[in-house]
Amino acid sequence: MRAIISVIGVDQIGIIAEVSSLLAANKVNILDINQTVLDEYFTMTMLVDLEKLEIPLEELKDKLSQKGEEMGLSIKLQHEDIFRSMHRI
Amino acid sequence: MINNYEIMETIRMLEEEKLDIRTIxxxxxxxxxxxxxxxxxxxxxxxxxxxxxxxxxxxxxxxxxxxxxxxxxxxxxxxxxxxxxxxxxxxxxxxxxxxxxxxxxxxxxxxxxxxxxxxxxxxxxxxxxxxxxxxxxxxxxxxxxxxxxxxxxxxxxxxxxxxxxxxxxxxxxxxxxxxxxxxxxxxxxxxNAPEDNPFMAGAFHGVGEGECMINVGISGPGAVKSALANVKGESFDVVADTIKKSAFKITRMGQLVANEASEMLGVTPGIVDLSLAPTPAVGDSVARILEEMGLESCGVHGTTAALALLNDAVKKGGVMASSHVGGLSGAFIPVSEDAGMIEAVENGSLNLEKLEAMTAVCSVGLDMIAVPGKTKAETISAIIADEAAIGMVNNKTTAVRIIPVPGKDVGDEVVYGGLFGRAPIMKVSEYSSSEFIKRGGRIPAPLHSLKN
CATH class of the missing domain: 3.20.70.20 (Anaerobic Ribonucleotide-triphosphate Reductase Large Chain)
Structure with missing residues (x-):
């Protein structure tokens, strides 16, 4: 399964490092990253492959949102098809 | 890859604009x-x-x-x-x-x-x-x-x-x-009850349906309202196009869920109901969409025209996004479930007569209307007859969900909580319809030519 991870919040040092090491620790492969900072507002989207994920999806989502809370960010993981179906014909 | 802007738009629709799947x-x-x-x-x-x-x-x-x-x-x-x-x-x-x-x-x-x-x-x-x-x-x-x-x-x-x-x-x-x-x-x-409507309280599985089917109802007045906020002052052509685009995206999400649920359950996919279903939550209101078009308060003159445009654009946008559209598809105007409708009733700009006119151009009908407990049964029957006549003549579904709230009168309010929300008690005519209702029998089906 391929999913999009979105990270939104105030910019700070180490966002990408923290999120990507959490993903690496859980065997999630990052396929693409896109990030921008606008008025100190950080948004990052990652396309990831969950093929080798060793824990249940729910647990990974919990870990991500926990990490988000620690850093004052919103981190979400959603199957890529929701974006594909809404924005591509 | 899907671009950042598109991802953020979807997330905003889900989080801030309360887009959701109302029901499977x-x-x-x-x-x-x-x-x-x-x-x-x-x-x-x-x-x-x-x-x-x-x-x-x-x-x-x-x-x-x-x-x-x-x-x-x-x-x-x-x-x-x-x-x-x-x-x-x-x-x-x-x-x-x-x-x-x-x-x-x-x-x-x-x-x-x-x-x-x-x-x-x-x-x-x-x-x-x-x-x-x-x-x-x-x-x-x-x-x-x-x-x-x-x-x-x-x-x-x-x-x-x-x-x-x-x-x-x-x-x-x-x-x-x-x-x-x-x-x-x-x-x-x-x-004219539809046989595949996923919304309550009127859902039933019609006799023309299959053994088991999945029907999905979407919701998303908030997302449509926000899209309209970006085209302030533009012409109705732009308004209609903007609603169509939002409805398309919302419906695609509904179709995705319908496909997924049908596949996982091993059940035939039925229809996606395109209805814009409000919830009592602030920001998830059909009345607010109408107001965004330039009406000071829902119910004011112009409301019926605004609703006609909304209802039609939602269908046009949604139809292409879904394999099979059905149910009640359109815009719902349940008073107690829509924060903007409640406010419009409370400030006096929306009354039962205007609601009845609105139901001629949108889906469903007089929905979640609280009236005084002392309202006579014949008066309720007459309200049902009026609403059904609109549906019968216009070849559309209409419905009445009316609550004569025991012990309450105009000026009072009844609170149900949850999706049912709260409703101010609305005034009904004090004149009698009893002799009319007592007649019984049938009102014949209307002629389908000489349309005027």
């Missing part, structure tokens, strides 16, 4: 559960529902997790019970309602619809028994919803049934007087 409704045919022994029939009904819908809630939860889309309700609709119970010789069908309730609780769905009868031309003995059982059924069950179709464009209006339903609505409210007459909020009286 599983339609189950109970026609093979009929039995001359009522107990046996009920056993078959219970077993079939539990067997077919056992996984419905867990599948919906798995979809929520996968896409991070809130799915607010999981529901079941069944074959109109008057058809299933007819084979038994029981005098009242309350026990059937209790069986539906028990099955709904067992599988964990929020509502089960189909304690219903289709009487647009005439009433069978079973239809009569079912209708007579409605007030107690709604008072003594928690999740059962009921509907009665009293007219169609092809058959005309069954005015005997209309007269009867006025009494039934009153009784349903009285038997639940302790809870603001909530029984009546679970009863819908239709003209």
């Amino acid at each position: 409704t599983m339609g189950i045919s109970l026609s093979d559960c009929a039995d001359s022994d009522g107990d046996k029939a009920r056993e078959k009904i219970y077993n079939k529902i539990v067997d077919y819908a056992g996984e419905l809630v867990s599948v919906a939860e798995a979809i929520e997790l996968k896409y991070d889309i809130p799915i607010i309700n999981k529901r079941i609709s069944v074959t109109p019970i008057s058809l299933v119970a007819a084979a038994s010789d029981e005098d009242n069908y309350l026990k059937f309602a209790k069986t539906l309730d028990k099955a709904a609780k067992e599988v964990g769905v929020d509502f089960i619809g189909g304690f219903s009868a289709l009487v647009h031309k005439g009433m069978t003995k079973a239809d009569r028994k079912l209708i007579a059982s409605i007030p107690k059924a709604l008072a003594q069950t928690e999740r059962v919803c009921s509907s009665v179709n009293i007219g169609t464009t092809k058959a005309g209006l069954n005015m005997d049934a209309v007269a009867y339903m006025g009494l039934i609505v009153k009784e349903a409210a009285q038997l639940t007087a302790d809870n603001g007459g909530v029984g009546a909020s679970k009863l819908v009286i239709f003209a």
Whole structure:
């Protein structure tokens, strides 16, 4: 399964490092990253492959949102098809 | 890869604009559960529902997790019970309602619809028994919803049934007087009822439907309103296009969920209902969309035109996004469930007469309207007749869900909470319709040529 991870919040040092090491620790492969900072507002989207994920999806989502809370960010993981179906014909 | 802007747009629609899937409704045919022994029939009904819908809630939860889309309700609709119970010789069908309730609780769905009868031309003995059982059924069950179709464009209006339903609505409210007459909020009286509607309280599994089907109802007034906020002052051409684009995106999400749920459950996909269904939450209101178009308060002159545009654009945008569109598709205007409608009633800009005009151009009809408890049954019947006449003549579905709230009068308010919201008591005419309703018989079906 391929999913999009979105990270939104105030910019700070180490966002990408923290999120990507959490993903690496859980065997999630990052396929693409896109990030921008606008008025100190950080948004990052990652396309990831969950093929080798060793824990249940729910647990990974919990870990991500926990990490988000620690850093004052919103981190979400959603199957890529929701974006594909809404924005591509 | 999908670009950042698109991803953020979807997330904003889900988080800030309260876009959600209102319901995944599983339609189950109970026609093979009929039995001359009522107990046996009920056993078959219970077993079939539990067997077919056992996984419905867990599948919906798995979809929520996968896409991070809130799915607010999981529901079941069944074959109109008057058809299933007819084979038994029981005098009242309350026990059937209790069986539906028990099955709904067992599988964990929020509502089960189909304690219903289709009487647009005439009433069978079973239809009569079912209708007579409605007030107690709604008072003594928690999740059962009921509907009665009293007219169609092809058959005309069954005015005997209309007269009867006025009494039934009153009784349903009285038997639940302790809870603001909530029984009546679970009863819908239709003209041209759709057979595949996933929304409550009017969902039932029509006789033309398959064995088991998945129908999905979407919601998203907030997303449409926000899109319109970006085109302030632009012409109606731009307004219509903007609504179509939003409706397209919202519906695509509904279709995705419908496909996924059908596949996971191994059930035939039915339809996506394009209705813009509001919730009492601030920001999820159809009235606010109309106001965004430039009306000071919903109900003011211009509201009917605004709603006509909205309703049509939602369908045009949604139709291409979905394989099969059905149900009630359009815009809902349930007063108690829409923060903007409630406010419009409270500030005096929206009244029953204007709502009736609005129902001529949008889906459904007079929905979740609270009226004084002292309102006569004949007056309620007359309100039903007016609304059904609009549906009959315009070849569209109309419905009445009206609650004569016991002990309350104009100026009071009734609070139901949850999706049902709260409703200010609305004024009805003080003049009598009794002699009109007493006539009985049928209003003939309208002519389909000489359209003027």
